[in-house]
Amino acid sequence: MDQIVHFINGTAYKGRSDRTQEVFNPATGEAEKTVVLAAVGDVDAAVAAAKAAWPKWSKTPALRRARILDRFKNILWERGDQLAAIISAEHGKTHDDALGEVTRGLEVVEFATSAPTFLKGEFSENVGTGVDCYMVRQSLGVCAGITPFNFPVMVPMWMFPIALATGNTFILKPSERDPSAAVLLAEWLTEAGLPDGVFNVVHGDKVAVDALLHHPDVKAVSFVGSTPIARYIHQTGTANGKRVQALGGAKNHMIIMPDADLDMAASALMGAGFGSAGERCMAISVAVPVTDAVADALIEKLIPQIEALKIGPASDPASEMGPLITAQHLAKVEGYIDSGEAQGARVAVDGRNYRQKKQGYENGFFTGGTLLDNVTEDMACYRGEIFGPVLAIVRKQSYQDAVDLIHGHEYANGTAVFTRDGDVARNFSQDIEVGMVGINVPIPVPMAFHSFGGWKLSIFGDHHMHGMEGVRFFTRIKTTTTRWPSGMRADPEFTMPTLG
Ligand code: NAD
DSSP, X not given: OEEEOEEETTEEEOOSOXXXXXEEETTTTEEXXXXXXXXXHHHHHHHHHHHHHHHHHHHSOHHHHHHHHHHHHHHHHXXXXXXXXXXXXXXXXXXXXXXXXXXXXXXXXXXXXXXXXXXXXXXXXXXXXXXXXXXXXXXXXXXXXXXOSSOTTHHHHHHHHHXXXXXXXXXXXXXXXXXXXXXXXXXXXXXXXXXXXXXXXXOOSHXXXXXXXXXXXXXXXXXXXXXXXXXXXXXHHHHXXXXXXXXXXXXXXXXXXXXXXXXXXXXXXXXXXXXXXXXXXXXXXXXXXXXHHHHHHHHHHHHHHHHTOXXXXXXXXXXXXXXXXXXXXXXXXXXXXXXXXXTTOEEEEOOTTOOOOSTXXXXXXXXXXXXXXXXOTTSHHHHSXXXXXXXXXXXXXXXXXXXXXHHTSXXXXXXXXXXXXXXXXXXXXXXXXXXXXEESOSSOOOOTTSXXXXXXXXXXXXXXXXXXXXXXXXXXXXXXXXXXXXXXXXXXXXXXXXXX
């Protein structure tokens, strides 16, 4: 069985720990590889390599750093299929979906190649007589990224391209459930010309994460994952003096107004609710039709489409939805459907106990698409993040009731409204307390040159990911004030200097 090992200082690194974990192919249900789980000493080795590489890398001209990232970007364009195949084999998502993930990550690399432009500082001449002042952005040092299973390429690439472009060195701790893609990214960065030690990969679980959070030489931690872990990472990292951005879980609502194009809304819900088997932090998991008439008409359109979903492995190009990540997650998702039913929701389409018939995939972690109607705010299936192909319908009779519903939820990652009314759209965009908003766009994921992040319990920390927010997170500003001898006063100055 293949074993996936760390990548430290430009090379594969087996490490000192004898702890390993199985890596499954979710479509077959078979453990096909193992991954090593780091001991504290392995994290120390990665931090030491990154620390040693930082002085030279941070002083490498930004244009030269950008050119290395540009070569890396070209490799990604050429070999995206290879990366997508690895994502599908360990995550289960369809090939086209995996390729889409690679492209969205690559776009952050494209943004990062403009580092010489976004690192330009500010200069003020004559802030006082003969006194000039300038501000520059400098790197932090060794930065760490801790990432979830659901985007094993895109989420790491929200972080490291900007961290590297701005002169930091980096340690990626990818999800132990789909760890291979991270190693391939490290190899391709090296091939693109990245010096050894600038980018390292450490595999592992809580032991590795805690070692990063407590290491005095790690200056910043960027995290994406579930809310309880995000909160823990933020609390522990900041208590240890680190800069931390920690993005958490989600429960995204889509309001469907009576004037909306219902065919468009139904198609949008199919993609946003069931794409990637609902394992997306921007998936729509709650549809909020305004009025019962809209709810009934929408459900009539959704039921046949959900029943017709083509569920299968990524090896079948016709598949629209793959398996869930693990057997445990499958049980958790179906448990939410059980509890919804027990609390009074109507199971309009039941995806439980789905069995994949394709030969070789009978034991995969597949579930069918599920539609729950008459879901209410008190139900566990409404409050919790299911992270599976389960769409809940919460019926509301007015726009304001729908907005109040969204404001009553503790998560606030993304949301959308489907309407033809400009007033409703503008009010929604302006007043809704959610970080990312779509107007007739179901998954409003910002492009790489904008920034990604939610509000409330969907984020801990002040900075969203990528775009200029990413640049701010991975740099600190330094302001220098200069005066040359010809402008200096001879006598000492004891009062606070002012222009007078
Ligand atoms: P997770 O929180 O279980 O794991 C994320 C990372 O934390 C992994 O690298 C894991 O090894 C590590 N980790 C897990 N338990 C830990 C512990 N006790 N102590 C220290 N580290 C620990 O999340 P997941 O299941 O891999 O991913 C799914 C979650 O990620 C969902 O909640 C989803 O909404 C969220 N997510 C959020 C965004 C966003 O942008 N807000 C994007 C993608 C995924």
